Amino acid sequence: MQLIIQNPYRTVGVLANTGTKDFSRISKERGRFLSAGQQPDAEYSFPCLGNYLLTEEGFTKAKSKLDGNKNKLEAALFWFIQQSDADEEAIEALQAGNIEPAAKWWGSLRQNNQSEAFNLSTLLLYKALSEPVANNTLLAEATTLKLSFLESAHFSALLQAVTDETYSITPEDAQILFLQLLWKALTENHKALLMGWISGVMKIKFKANKQFIQWLTNTHIQAVETKIEDANIKRRTNKAAGVNLGEQLLAATENDLQTLELLQTKKSSYYIGVSDKVAEEILWCAKDYFAYYEEDLSATKFAEEAGNLAKKAQPLALGKAAQEHNKTFADKINYHIENLPLLRKKKLVKADYEAISNKLEAFESLSSVGREHVREFVNSCIPHLTNMETILGTWDDFYLEISTIVARTAQNMLVKIDELISNQVVNIVNILNNLNKNSSYYYIPDDAKNTLQDLQKSLKQIYDTYTIILKFKLQKSLRETATRNRKISREFINNLNSFTSGLTIYADSFDDVSAHLAPQDRKSSKPPKSKPHSEVGNSDNQTAKSKESNSGYSLTAALAGLGVIGLLIWWFTGSSANNSDAVEVGSTAVEISHDLVLVPGGSFMMGCTAEQKQYCESAEKPAHKVTLDSFYISKYEVTQLQWEKVMGSNPSSNVGCNSCPVENVSWEDVQAFIDRLNAALPDSLKKTGVYRLPTEAEWEYAARGGATATSPKEARGKNKSLNNSFVYAGGNNIEDVAWYSSNSNSTHPVGQKQPNKLGLYDMSGNVWEWCGDGYGDYQSNPQANPRGAASGSYRVLRGGSWTNGAVNCRVAYRHDNTPTYRYINYGFRVVLVP
Numbered sequence: 007m008q009l010i011i012q013n014p015y016r017t018v019g020v021l022a023n024t025g026t027k028d029f030s031r032i033s034k035e036r037g038r039f040l041s042a043g044q045q046p047d048a049e050y051s052f053p054c055l056g057n058y059l060l061t062e063e064g065f066t067k068a069k070s071k072l073d074g075n076k077n078k079l080e081a082a083l084f085w086f087i088q089q090s091d092a093d094e095e096a097i098e099a100l101q102a103g104n105i106e107p108a109a110k111w112w113g114s115l116r117q118n119n120q121s122e123a124f125n126l127s128t129l130l131l132y133k134a135l136s137e138p139v140a141n142n143t144l145l146a147e148a149t150t151l152k153l154s155f156l157e158s159a160h161f162s163a164l165l166q167a168v169t170d171e172t173y174s175i176t177p178e179d180a181q182i183l184f185l186q187l188l189w190k191a192l193t194e195n196h197k198a199l200l201m202g203w204i205s206g207v208m209k210i211k212f213k214a215n216k217q218f219i220q221w222l223t224n225t226h227i228q229a230v231e232t233k234i235e236d237a238n239i240k241r242r243t244n245k246a247a248g249v250n251l252g253e254q255l256l257a258a259t260e261n262d263l264q265t266l267e268l269l270q271t272k273k274s275s276y277y278i279g280v281s282d283k284v285a286e287e288i289l290w291c292a293k294d295y296f297a298y299y300e301e302d303l304s305a306t307k308f309a310e311e312a313g314n315l316a317k318k319a320q321p322l323a324l325g326k327a328a329q330e331h332n333k334t335f336a337d338k339i340n341y342h343i344e345n346l347p348l349l350r351k352k353k354l355v356k357a358d359y360e361a362i363s364n365k366l367e368a369f370e371s372l373s374s375v376g377r378e379h380v381r382e383f384v385n386s387c388i389p390h391l392t393n394m395e396t397i398l399g400t401w402d403d404f405y406l407e408i409s410t411i412v413a414r415t416a417q418n419m420l421v422k423i424d425e426l427i428s429n430q431v432v433n434i435v436n437i438l439n440n441l442n443k444n445s446s447y448y449y450i451p452d453d454a455k456n457t458l459q460d461l462q463k464s465l466k467q468i469y470d471t472y473t474i475i476l477k478f479k480l481q482k483s484l485r486e487t488a489t490r491n492r493k494i495s496r497e498f499i500n501n502l503n504s505f506t507s508g509l510t511i512y513a514d515s516f517d518d519v520s521a522h523l524a525p526q527d528r529k530s531s532k533p534p535k536s537k538p539h540s541e542v543g544n545s546d547n548q549t550a551k552s553k554e555s556n557s558g559y560s561l562t563a564a565l566a567g568l569g570v571i572g573l574l575i576w577w578f579t580g581s582s583a584n585n586s587d588a589v590e591v592g593s594t595a596v597e598i599s600h601d602l603v604l605v606p607g608g609s610f611m612m613g614c615t616a617e618q619k620q621y622c623e624s625a626e627k628p629a630h631k632v633t634l635d636s637f638y639i640s641k642y643e644v645t646q647l648q649w650e651k652v653m654g655s656n657p658s659s660n661v662g663c664n665s666c667p668v669e670n671v672s673w674e675d676v677q678a679f680i681d682r683l684n685a686a687l688p689d690s691l692k693k694t695g696v697y698r699l700p701t702e703a704e705w706e707y708a709a710r711g712g713a714t715a716t717s718p719k720e721a722r723g724k725n726k727s728l729n730n731s732f733v734y735a736g737g738n739n740i741e742d743v744a745w746y747s748s749n750s751n752s753t754h755p756v757g758q759k760q761p762n763k764l765g766l767y768d769m770s771g772n773v774w775e776w777c778g779d780g781y782g783d784y785q786s787n788p789q790a791n792p793r794g795a796a797s798g799s800y801r802v803l804r805g806g807s808w809t810n811g812a813v814n815c816r817v818a819y820r821h822d823n824t825p826t827y828r829y830i831n832y833g834f835r836v837v838l839v840p
Contacts, residue, residue, distance in 0.1 A: 007135040009084040009191050010128060011056045014077075017068035019050055021097075022082035023089065023167035033069060040065050050086075054103040055132055075173035082168045083152070083184045086128055089121035089163070096125065105129065120160050127151035131188075140199050146206040149188065153212040156180045178214040185218050197261070204268060223269050223276055226262045230280050233258050234287045241291050248295025252288040252315045259284050263322070278324045285322035289332055292316045296339065313339035330829060333747075334809050341751045351404045355397055358390040362408060366415060370664045370755070371647065377467045380419050384474050387412045391478065400479060401524040410481040411758075415665075417475060417488055418757060420468055462499055469495040469511065476516045482523055489519050594651045595683045595697070602638040602838055603765050605704075608713030609633040612706055613784055615714075617731045617738075618818045625820045631788040632703045638838040639700060639708050642756035643667035643768055643775065644679075652682050658753075659830040665755040667773045667833040673801045673825035676776050676834050683836075695840045699778035702802045702820075703792050704837060709735040709770070709805065709817040711763030733816050735769035735805070736762035740812045744771025750808035753831075769805050770815040773833030777802040781822035799824060807831035 015022050018033050032049075039046035040062040051058075071077055088097055092115045096108040112126035127148045134144035155161065157177040165175070175183075185207065192200050208219065237255040241248055263281060270276045296312035316336050323332045342349065352359055369375075369383045391409050398405045472492035476485065496511045515521055613629040614622035647664035649671075650656045657670045671679075676699060684696045700708065714731055736743040737760065745754045745768070757767040769775075779794025779802045794802065800822040806815030809831045813819065823832075 007084075007132055007191060008195065009187060010132045011058055013085045014068040014071040014081045015085045016051060016055070016058065017060065017065055018072065019046065021050055021088050022078075022085045023087040023164070036060075037062075037065060049101070050097075052100045054100060054105055056136065075169035078168050079165070079173075079175070079180070080183065080187060082164070083180075083187065084128055084131070086125050087121050087164065087167065089167075090115075092122050093125060096122075105133070109133070121164075123151045124155045124160075124164065127155065135196060135199075140196060142199060142202045142206070145199060145203055149185075149203070149207060150210055152184055153181050153210060156184060157213050178217065181212055181214040182218050182221065185214075186221070189222070200261075201264065201268060204265060208269070219269055223266065226266050226269070227276065227280050230259050230262045230266075230284060233262075234283055237287055237291065241287075241294055245294040245298040248291040248293075248298065249311050249315050252291030252295075252319070255284065255288055255291070256318055272324070281322045282325045282328040285319045285324075285328050285332065288319035288322070289316055289335055292319070293335055296342075300342070309339055309342045313343070326823070327829070330809065330831075334830070337747045337809060338751055348404055351398060351402070355394045355405075358393045359408065361390050362387055362412065366411070367662055367664070369415065369419075375419050377420070377464070377471065380416050381467075381471050381474070384412070384416050384471065395479065406479055406481055406524070409478045410484050413475045413478050413480050413488065414484055414758060415755070416471065417484070417491070420471060420491075465495050465499050469499060473516070476522070479524075480522070482519075485522055486519050489516055493517060594648045595686045598640055598644070598648060598683070598697075598836065599838065601641040603641050605637050605639055605708050605712060605764060607634050607636040608707075610707055610710060610712075610714040612703060613818055615731060615818065617733055618816060621733070621813050621816060622818070623820075626784070626818045628784055628786045630784060630786050632707070632792060633788070633790045634704060634707050635791060637700075637704060638695070639704070639766065640835045640837070641761075641766055643773060643833050643835045645756060649679065652679055652686075657828070660752045663753065663755060666753045667756055667768070669753060669773050669833045670828050670830055671776075671832060671834070672828045673776050673823075675828070680836065695838045697836045697838055699776055699834060700837045701792065702777045702779040702794055702804065703789070705769075705775065705777050705804045706817055708764060708766055709762065711736075732762075734812075735766065735817050736760050740770065740815060744768070744806070744812075744815050745808045746771045746806060746815050747809055747811050753808055753833075770817065771806050771810075772808055773805075773831050774803040774807045774821060775805045776832065776834040777804055781820075801825050803832065 010016075015024075018029070019036050020029055020032050024032070036046045040060060045060060072081060086093075086097065086100075088094055092111060096111040099105075099108040099111065109126065109129050112122045112129065115122040130144045130148035130151070134141045134148060155164075161177055161180065165173070165180075188203075189200075192203060204222070208215070233255060237251050241251050244251075263277075263284065266277050266280060272278075292312040292315040295315075296309060299308040302308070313336065316332060316339065320329075320332050320336070323329045365383060365386055369379070372379060391405075391412065394405045394408060395402075469492060472488055472495065475488050476492065480488070493513075496513075499511055609631060611629050612632045614626040615629050618626065644667065645665050646656050646658050646661070646668045649658075649668035650664075656668070657675070658666070658668055659670050660666055680697050680699070687696070710731065732738050734740050734743050740746060741749060742760045743762070744759060750771075753772055756772070759768060759771070761767045762769060777794070780796065780798045781800040781802050782795025782798060801824070803821040803823060804819070806819065806821075814821070823829075
């Protein structure tokens, strides 16, 4: 051990408590010998402690290390003193080259804790670290002896003998000084002993125990942070070396983190904080390396290397934010590797793909959209879709996906821009009701006839746009929906022809869905059975009462049927709001109300129900009966555009997608949004209710599709709707209903997946949805309209997100976080209640 072998007192040839005059005399004599090129035979060199060739230069350095009181004390802590007859006998044994008799002599008298214990400690330190196999037992014993001496009454005598009266140090500071010097020596030359030694020190009872542990903790934290900063600087200047830098940082901080874990435990804030920092920097090394090579789509090696580094960082990510960050990047890597063929396709059709993306963005950002806008949007995309089809092939999956997105966006807008029809339909129905009651024959006044003709023209425009959409190559589910909606429009137009003049529209090849499906889908697709179409007359008066009654019935039925495609959603929900407010800038409160869905009150089993059991976590138990009153809930998650209209800014990370759910919002942010939303409510809506977040029970009830069986008797009953329990919101196949980690690398526009039974979209996946409740444990007793935990600092989130696995997207899964926490997958939807 160099603290002993190269101790300055040994080089000078004196004991630590040698008097000033003797120290001066001996050092001068030794200096003369060395300057003459001779090796002096000093009295206290103790050759048995190891060979140490004296040189004039070494002698000069040793003397300089004994300048000053602190330097003298530091050297004395690892050397010998002579204060008793026992010391003299043992020192004579050392001079004769006999270590064991000296250790035995000092050891027999150490109970008094005087100079004998001090000297024995130094000798045991030498033995522990100089033997062929380092001796942890001797090292622990030597450390204990020295610490015990330093806090005893005998320490003051040592201090007086080694330093002058101007120097003062507390026993606690002396203990820390000793341990710091020993720790440094072990770090430099005996790393294998460090963990065992630190563990032993933590068990010793001495005055400065806590102070030393804190110093050692801070020292390792600073060392780790320095290494992180070095890696950070190198990474920023050389991203291509990211993986190597991450591997180096991982290796460089391994011992520091192991020591911190020993000092503070893995659950302490000290350890979690610094471990997360290491994980984050390693992850950034992987991310920058991946980004540097990402455009090179010729190979996957770089992605695999970055992914492997991220996996190595994963065990170090202990905090929620660090874990989410790591998971998000890992999903991105997996997406890249799994979708490399798709990425290559995107590169082939980059210009057309980007053009369509820009058109989608511009179309979705329009504050007011008419049918002419929809048709213009569809027609503008056709040339780019044609190019993509030529390059990739008619039934290529990527081309089919983009074509479907364009068609879906257009169709979604068609069901939202029904101002003309929804403004006129009430008058039409009232007219027909009056005619049915008071007339044997239909007589349509001119103004009503004009209204019907305007309605007919509007429907014809919708019909024509659906016809254009159906010329696209579409995914099966969307083609079937568009075909069904087009058919409803046609039947409605033909029914109106009973009262107005117009062109009869007949079925065509688009009604046979299988004719337009990809080859692999055709076998499983059954075309709808054709229905005979009644002949439609002109505007001449009808004389047969049966025909008149049938025609009236058909029109009324068609009006109701039209609600299926969303043209009359607002009217049929029974709201008294003025629909003209819906298109005004800043009237997002009314706009959201257009997409509210009534959830009829009822009962259900909340939590770990039968279909969930193979996945259930403890937080979902026990399952318990909950009864709720009716409420309205928004069909979609609140979007970025809606947030921006209310709050004036967009906090989302996936910017540029106005119809995507807003994210990166905290529970408190959402409360501010809702406050502004309610303040802007028109009087007509204030009578209906106010907006708020759903309770956790309301959220799960809506996600499950409303009332479900709450007893074996109900489960066996005739009402099959009560047995309709799914793992996810809307089904058991997550691919059908949710955007999650296996099919997404970002949020998606709302409403693209299949809805649940109530017509609610994205209640599984896309973004986590804040609930109003405080997070708490479930109770087993039945509850009515529960409001969550009465105390606690965490709030509930539900539904999973695009960054999560399937298990987190279940209708029963529970998540929580603090009200101020924001993340790239946190969003919400609202409810309207009286």
